[in-house]
Amino acid sequence: MCMPGNDTCNQTGPNGQCCEHYRWNKTTRECTLCPQGYTGETCDAKCPYPTYGVACQSVCACQRMLCNVVTGCPVTDGCQTPGRYGQKCDLTCPSTCQEQRCHIVDGSCSGCIAGWAGDFCNKTCKAGWFGSNCSENCSDNCIDQLCDNRHGNCTRGCLAGWMGRNCTRECPLGLFGANCKQWCSPHCAFNDTCDKTNGSCPRGCQYPFKGSNCDFRVMLQKADSVSSDNDIQYAYIGVIVVLATLNMSSCAVFIFRRRRCLDEEQKPSSVYITYPTQQTIMTDDTNVYLELHATTNDDSNHNRSSLSST
Structure with missing residues (x-):
């Protein structure tokens, strides 16, 4: 196999066999290099993005639509003042263009600074995205997954358990x-x-x-x-009060009964007196009370006589 830069490759027969980016020249009967920006057996295929130039060995650093297979990314070359474009170099490239470089004809950016997107880098990142061309996601640990569109710093702070500007540290x-x-x-x-x-x-x-x-x-x-x-102390106090009350009640009953007994002992003996029986006899005119003392006295005397003789 030959390497790019050799004019001839392994030839087997009239058609020959050339290396990549080379083609067989029937007139000169040798392999010749494809024109800049092209490749293939017949050099009719353009360099695949992001490559360009001789043998497609250079790489574009701009968007696909801005990458020229021959010259690569557009720049403001030709204008003495950087950041200018146009036929008279009197137009200013958008300030959001990366390195303030833009297409010399239409002013489209070859890339955007962080936080911006679009051909002219005039669109801010949507919520949840940040970085160059808005190509990066905000951290899942940001509150509401919101961050600033340039650096990805969480604008509302971190969820519980996380810390740091981007909320990526536990x-x-x-x-x-x-x-x-x-x-x-x-x-x-x-x-x-x-x-x-x-x-x-x-x-x-x-x-x-x-x-x-x-x-x-x-x-x-x-x-x-x-x-x-406190509850235990109050319970003890309550028990003591109840016991004291019962004790005082017992003492009061004992004293009352003792005094009653003393009063009974000091009370004088009862004296019974027999009064003579009286009988009332009612008459028509007056009430006549016949005393029966005589009969009673006679009976008493009789009993005494009997006792004496005995």
Whole structure:
């Protein structure tokens, strides 16, 4: 095989066999180089984009539509002042053209600076895109996936768990939240580090802390303990008051009964007096009371006489 630059290649027969970018010349019976910008066995095919020039060995750095297979990308060559184009070099290339280079005839850009797109680089990047010719995506970690169209910096900050201008760095150990601005709780069980997005402890909390982040309920836990101690104290006081009341009631009953017994002992004996029986006899005119003392007295005397004789 021959290399580009040789005039002749391996020839086998009248038709011969030429290297790429060369063709067989029947008149001279030798391989000759294709014209600039062309290739193929008969040199009738244009250099594929982005190549151009002799043997298609040069590469265009501009858009396909601006790449000339013979001369490559258009420049302002011919105008003494850079950034100018037109027949009289009196027109200015768009400021958004890369290196401020544009086609010398129509002023189209050979490339755009970051944040711009289009033949004349007059279109800003759509939301979610940035960079030269708007060819790069904003980071998925940007809030709402929005970034500035030139450098890709997240305009609304980072999602929880990420940090950096482009939100491409994860939170370091011990930090969490949006832009990694919050510290993990030191009370995670087993000294675990918290979740980088919400700060939660993966295996719970150290005693006596509670809550998903093991920190916001610390004061509530202490308050519950104090309240519980107070409840126990109040219960003890209540029991003491009840026992004291029962004791005082028992003493009062005992004193009352004791006094009653003393009063009974000091009370004088009862004296029974027998009064003579009276009988009332009703008459028509007046009430006449017949005393029966005589009969009673006679019976008493009789009983006494019997006792004496005995």
